[in-house]
Amino acid sequence: MTGKSAQHVAKNVSYLFVSQLITWSLSLAVAILVPRHFGPSGVGTYHLASSLWNITALIIGFGVDVIITREVARDHAMLSPLVTVGMVLRIAFHALGYSALVIFAHVAGYSAETMQLIYIFGVANFAFQIGHVCSAALYGLEIMGYMSLVSVLTELISTGGIILLIFLDQPMISLGVVSIVVGVVRAALLFHVLRSSYPIRFEMRLSLAPWLLRTSSTILGNRLVRNLYAQADVIFISLFVNVQVVGWYSTADTVFGSLLFVANIISTAFFPVMSRLQEQGSDALAQLARQGIRWLLLAAIPIGLGTAVLATPLLVLVLGEEFRPAGAALSGFGLVTILTSANVFLAQILICMDRQNRLTVLMLAAVLFTLPVDFVLIPWTQNAWQNGALGGVLAYLMTETFILVGSIWSLPWQLFDRETTIYGIKIGGAGLIMVGLTWPFRQTLIVYPVSIGAVTYILLILASGALSENELATGYDLLQQTRRQMLKPVQRVLLKIT
Numbered sequence: 001m002t003g004k005s006a007q008h009v010a011k012n013v014s015y016l017f018v019s020q021l022i023t024w025s026l027s028l029a030v031a032i033l034v035p036r037h038f039g040p041s042g043v044g045t046y047h048l049a050s051s052l053w054n055i056t057a058l059i060i061g062f063g064v065d066v067i068i069t070r071e072v073a074r075d076h077a078m079l080s081p082l083v084t085v086g087m088v089l090r091i092a093f094h095a096l097g098y099s100a101l102v103i104f105a106h107v108a109g110y111s112a113e114t115m116q117l118i119y120i121f122g123v124a125n126f127a128f129q130i131g132h133v134c135s136a137a138l139y140g141l142e143i144m145g146y147m148s149l150v151s152v153l154t155e156l157i158s159t160g161g162i163i164l165l166i167f168l169d170q171p172m173i174s175l176g177v178v179s180i181v182v183g184v185v186r187a188a189l190l191f192h193v194l195r196s197s198y199p200i201r202f203e204m205r206l207s208l209a210p211w212l213l214r215t216s217s218t219i220l221g222n223r224l225v226r227n228l229y230a231q232a233d234v235i236f237i238s239l240f241v242n243v244q245v246v247g248w249y250s251t252a253d254t255v256f257g258s259l260l261f262v263a264n265i266i267s268t269a270f271f272p273v274m275s276r277l278q279e280q281g282s283d284a285l286a287q288l289a290r291q292g293i294r295w296l297l298l299a300a301i302p303i304g305l306g307t308a309v310l311a312t313p314l315l316v317l318v319l320g321e322e323f324r325p326a327g328a329a330l331s332g333f334g335l336v337t338i339l340t341s342a343n344v345f346l347a348q349i350l351i352c353m354d355r356q357n358r359l360t361v362l363m364l365a366a367v368l369f370t371l372p373v374d375f376v377l378i379p380w381t382q383n384a385w386q387n388g389a390l391g392g393v394l395a396y397l398m399t400e401t402f403i404l405v406g407s408i409w410s411l412p413w414q415l416f417d418r419e420t421t422i423y424g425i426k427i428g429g430a431g432l433i434m435v436g437l438t439w440p441f442r443q444t445l446i447v448y449p450v451s452i453g454a455v456t457y458i459l460l461i462l463a464s465g466a467l468s469e470n471e472l473a474t475g476y477d478l479l480q481q482t483r484r485q486m487l488k489p490v491q492r493v494l495l496k497i498t
Contacts, residue, residue, distance in 0.1 A: 022152045026159040031254050032318050034175070037166045040247025040322065046172055047250035048110075048238060049117035051231045052101060057125050058227050060090060060097040063219025064212055065136035066351060072140025073272040080203040083137050083194070085212055088204070090129040098122045113173065120176030127183030134190035138197070142272050146193040154186045218356040222347075225363035229370055229399065233392030236374040241388040249389035251319070252311075252329035256337060259307060262299040263341035266292055267348045275352040286413045289349050290420050293342065294471070297424055300341035301431040302457045307334030309435055309442050310449060317446070325387040332393035339400035346407040346415075355410060362406040366399040373398060423466055430460035 035043050068082045105118050138147050161178035194200055234253075237246050270292045277284040311334060312327030319326070350359045377391030408415055416424065434457045441449040461467060 023155040026155045027258055028255075030159055030162050031251070031258065033163060033166055035247070035251050035319050035323060038172055040244040040251070040326075042172050042247070043250055044238075044243035044246035045111070045113055046117065046175065047234065047246060047253075048243070049114050049121060049176075051234050052105065052118060053121040053125060055224070055227050055231060056097045056101045057129070058220065058223045060093040060125070060129060061132060061220075061223075062089065062093060062213060063216035063221075063223055064089060065132050066219045067212060067216045068133065068136040069140040069271065070275045070352065072137055073142070073275045076141065076198070079137050079140070079198055080201050081205040081208055082212070083133055083200060084203050085205060085208045086133040086136070087130060089209060089212070090133060091126075094126050094129055098125075116173050117176050120173070121179065124176070124179035124183040127180065127187045131183065131187035131190045134187065134194045137194055137200075138190065139268065140272060141198060143193070143197050144269070146197070147190075150186060150189045150193065153189065154182050157185060158182045218360055219351065222356055222360040222363055225360060225367055229363060229367045232367065232370055232374055233378075233395065236378050237388050237392060240378050241382050245325075245382070245388045248323065248326040248387065249329055249392055251315070251323060251326040252333055252389065252393070255307075255311075255315075255330055256333035259303055259333070259337045260341060260344065262303065263296060263344040266296050267345050270345070271348045271352060274349065278352050285349075285353070286415075289415060290417065292345055293415060294420060294423055296341055296345050297338075297427050298461070298467075300338050301427055302434060302453065304334045304337035304341075305431045305435050306438070306450070306453055307331070307337060309334075309438050309453075310446065313442055314446060325389060328385075328387060329389040329393050332390065332397060336393065336396050336400055339397070339404050343400060343403050343407060346404070346411075350407065350410060353412075358410040359407065362403050362410070365406075366403055369402065370395050370399050426464045426466040427461070430457055430464065430466075433460060 034046075038046070064086050068086055071078050071082060101118060101122070105115055110118075135147060158178055161181065162175055165174045165178065233249060234246060237249055270288065274285055274288055277288055308331045311330035312324060315323050315327035315330060347359055350356055373395040374392060377394050378388045379391070381391035381394070382388035434453045437456050438449040438453040441452060
């Protein structure tokens, strides 16, 4: 990785890490409070409506945001026409998608509460769609600082609103209203940041619309297939079991999603830089990709294995005994976290190389595979352990392994060369030893296994020499940049006081 590329990536990561750390903490608070207040059935209803809108929102977005980010990173002059056409397309597609989902939900005979949530989420989605176009342009410009600030502010509004409604003992429907407020505030702030950062203007080039849709259609296909793949478990569990088991699964799935924050940070930070390096040749991109996967594995392995060990006692402690089955599912998701983290990063590599078609084929194969597997495993685990959520997790583990192997095979160069493979073995070995030492303490006060695991893993990594001197220096610089980003708000306050 060249010095200039390293600086860009380090700057992006430092901004994103601070915001992700704050938003992750706030999301974790919500993930604890909502299940405790509404129970597994209430969470299941909310998650079902959310899953339906996740699929619809993907179709509305059409993958345009990824193309906007990639093209803006390569040529800033394309920002105004791409943002203008992108917003017009999203407004038109939202009207069609909203209508189609409402008709489908009525035909499917969903409950009145589910229908109300679908209506409310539809209003929120309109605002989020506009915000997504703005954020795509900002990612292309690599303006991560303001993006991070907007993420923190909107997450504060969301968390504060949800906590207030729970304190007032409001029904589940009211939580959907919070999403409308957050969507509007987020879109307004992002548009303001974009206008302040770049001289954007209304520039309608209708000729761009067919090209944008055609180019992004492969992204849409990939996202749609991936979302169908991710939501298939929820749908099958709701068909074969009941909303309580959906609640167990969705609770574990929500925590699992938050565990991917490292993968999201690294993928988002590396993507603009990788898109530019792709224009310079494959060698530079391959070098940067190997560096990215090394940092990713360094963080994802202890997070995933630690979750596998501590999931059940932690969820029972925080949410209560009725969520013990969710803990078993989350333990499985801990292993999935490692695979999915790698797949998130590999997907970004393939997209910046314009190889998203291969990714879509992989995801489609995974969907076709997971359907019969869910059909078998969910009823089987329900009958064997009274927990159909385990079947969904097992299916996830199998398909993520398939996607990982296929993604690596789709690259034109070897991602895991000899040096990176040895590195992976050292990191994986350190993680397994960490599991062995923390397992006997999993039922004790949570601080003991966490401390033992963290100290063990860090010492083993340093003793094994897995990290090169350059990586240690980069890590130190990254920590320094992150510390400075975290201290900036405090310094501003102190300056105002003095």
